[in-house]
Amino acid sequence: xFVDASIFPAGHxxxxxxxxxxxxxxxxTLALSLAESGIDVLLxxxxxxxxxxxxxxxxxxxxxxxxxxxxxxxxxxxxxxxSGHWGGACRPLDPxxxxxxxxxxxxxxxxxxxxxxxxxAGACExxxxxxxxxxxxxxxxxxxQDFHFSPPVRFGDKYLSYCETAPNLRVCPSSSLVNMxxxxxxxxxxxxxxxxxxxxxVSEGDHVAWKVxxxxxxxxxxxxxxxxxxxxxxxxxxxxxxxxxxxxxRYWMExxxxxxxxxxxxxxxxxxxxQIAFLGPDWRDQGMELYLxxxxxxxxxxxxxxxxxLFLEQAYASTKQLVSELLCLAPTLGYKLASAFDRNLxxxxxxxxxxxxxxxxxxxxxxxxKRDRLGIPQVELHWRVxxxxxxxxxxxxxxxxxxxxxxxxxxxxxxxxxxDETIPMPQNLRHPAHHHHMGGTRMSASPETGVVDADLRVHxxxxxxxxxxxxxxxxxxxxxxxxxxxLSLRLADHLRTRLAV
Ligand SMILES: Cc1cc2nc3c(=O)[nH]c(=O)nc-3n(C[C@H](O)[C@H](O)[C@H](O)COP(=O)(O)OP(=O)(O)OC[C@H]3O[C@@H](n4cnc5c(N)ncnc54)[C@H](O)[C@@H]3O)c2cc1C
Numbered sequence: 001x002f003v004d005a006s007i008f009p010a011g012h013x014x015x016x017x018x019x020x021x022x023x024x025x026x027x028x029t030l031a032l033s034l035a036e037s038g039i040d041v042l043l044x045x046x047x048x049x050x051x052x053x054x055x056x057x058x059x060x061x062x063x064x065x066x067x068x069x070x071x072x073x074x075x076x077x078x079x080x081x082x083s084g085h086w087g088g089a090c091r092p093l094d095p096x097x098x099x100x101x102x103x104x105x106x107x108x109x110x111x112x113x114x115x116x117x118x119x120x121a122g123a124c125e126x127x128x129x130x131x132x133x134x135x136x137x138x139x140x141x142x143x144x145q146d147f148h149f150s151p152p153v154r155f156g157d158k159y160l161s162y163c164e165t166a167p168n169l170r171v172c173p174s175s176s177l178v179n180m181x182x183x184x185x186x187x188x189x190x191x192x193x194x195x196x197x198x199x200x201x202v203s204e205g206d207h208v209a210w211k212v213x214x215x216x217x218x219x220x221x222x223x224x225x226x227x228x229x230x231x232x233x234x235x236x237x238x239x240x241x242x243x244x245x246x247x248x249x250r251y252w253m254e255x256x257x258x259x260x261x262x263x264x265x266x267x268x269x270x271x272x273x274x275q276i277a278f279l280g281p282d283w284r285d286q287g288m289e290l291y292l293x294x295x296x297x298x299x300x301x302x303x304x305x306x307x308x309x310l311f312l313e314q315a316y317a318s319t320k321q322l323v324s325e326l327l328c329l330a331p332t333l334g335y336k337l338a339s340a341f342d343r344n345l346x347x348x349x350x351x352x353x354x355x356x357x358x359x360x361x362x363x364x365x366x367x368x369x370k371r372d373r374l375g376i377p378q379v380e381l382h383w384r385v386x387x388x389x390x391x392x393x394x395x396x397x398x399x400x401x402x403x404x405x406x407x408x409x410x411x412x413x414x415x416x417x418x419x420d421e422t423i424p425m426p427q428n429l430r431h432p433a434h435h436h437h438m439g440g441t442r443m444s445a446s447p448e449t450g451v452v453d454a455d456l457r458v459h460x461x462x463x464x465x466x467x468x469x470x471x472x473x474x475x476x477x478x479x480x481x482x483x484x485x486x487l488s489l490r491l492a493d494h495l496r497t498r499l500a501v
Pocket of ligand 1: 047075081435
């Protein structure tokens with residue numbers, strides 16, 4: 001049921017076994033899974049049931065570094081969270097994304113791909129996608145990457161009426177977590193969470209402050225806000241609540257993306273695609289959108305970050321132009337292409353790369369000087385595409401182009417900066433990144449290297465957990481929400497075991 005916290009008397013204490021903050025894909029999945037097992041859950045959501053500008057304004061902040069989206073545009077602060085405008089592209093992380101790379105101590109998850117497999121079917125059901133992900137070989141060294149598309153599920157719309165009547169679940173909208181205080185006895189743990197509810201039109205000081213006492217607390221505030229809130233709570237507690245290794249907010253990652261050139265696809269490449277059963281018989285008529293990558297072996301061989309190459313079929317006139325340019329540059333190949341083009345045996349398209357960003361401690365969510373109207377420092381996001389990123393994406397693109405030619409699948413024409421380091425990498429050819437906010441409270445085996453453990457529990461705190469992509473130690477290239485939902489289902493299992501339910 002929904003609870004109107006704006007009528008709580010001053011100093012009110014709400015009690016629950018588990019209190020979850022944030023109702024996006026991470027928090028909603030966890031809350032519903034636990035409540036369905038009979039556990040008493042309180043779900044506290046900072047925004048209202050619908051979008052409103054005043055709640056959204058609490059997401060304002062600044063970006064230091066490369067071109068990025070406005071921080072109040074790249075996420076949503078209301079019931080259902082950012083699923084209110086996500087695109088729905090889904091894919092699990094690749095097994096190699098979990099593995100530590102040689103000579104790179106910042107890589108490697110304390111869990112493996114196999115730990116998330118049991119939660120794939122449940123996550124796919126929630127996101128309304130099929131569970132079968134196939135990555136057929138496209139050619140030696142190259143794979144087709146299978147993405148599925150959620151309708152997309154808007155968690156607020158999908159679960160609103162369910163939340164009204166769900167047993168064991170209380171939802172408090174318009175209520176923001178602003179602080180946490182330690183328990184006075186027993187192992188280091190959270191005793192109380194402080195919450196502020198802003199009813200209706202907001203004016204300065206017009207709010208109700210109340211408290212939550214729970215056995216377990218879980219932050220599911222999104223891939224930027226988890227770090228901001230944890231850093232702020234620790235600061236308010238004299239940095240003694242969480243032992244400081246200067247890691248909160250660090251190793252923040254996105255999926256940078258940029259156009260890397262154009263490609264011509266020969267008919268034999270299209271014949272291989274005809275064999276990929278799940279594309280269906282009509283795929284040639286639909287305006288081709290292909291997702292291709294390098295195999296794990298190729299990545300390891302060349303120490304490359306994981307990458308997705310997107311081929312987007314372009315109009316007839318653009319392909320004709322590309323063929324005539326090639327005719328001038330490489331006449332032998334050009335004549336072959338021109339003749340195939342006349343017989344409708346090739347097609348052309350633009351190539352976009354979206355890649356795993358190298359985890360870098362300098363990329364971080366920090367607390368800025370300016371404060372929001374609840375008194376919390378706004379986010380100062382430090383984000384740059386690093387030199388390692390650039391080198392890796394350049395090397396991957398060259399390898400991709402080489403394999404394309406070697407297997408006579410077509411030809412790739414890469415943009416100049418790929419093999420000329422003196423040319424700056426443009427940031428805004430399509431968009432700078434994908435609104436995927438990862439890292440900041442990374443998962444690790446020890447508190448020296450991360451913020452949460454393999455069970456998503458904050459190191460050194462007995463009852464505080466974190467859900468969402470802020471726990472990713474590395475990002476792969478796959479859109480994060482399917483993994484977020486898998487992790488929440490896994491966390492629900494862990495908490496059921498812990499509470500012996
Ligand atoms: C334009 C766009 C397109 C996208 N497309 C895709 C895609 O195709 N595929 C994909 O996988 N991902 C996509 N994403 C990313 C996807 O939306 C996120 O991965 C996902 O929503 C994260 O879920 P979450 O629950 O961790 O965080 P969120 O969905 O951000 O939810 C966080 C919740 O916490 C609440 N909250 C914040 N602060 C407080 C507080 N102090 N107290 C209480 N509650 C608070 C917020 O109101 C919100 O409801 C896209 C994102 C954008 C912006």
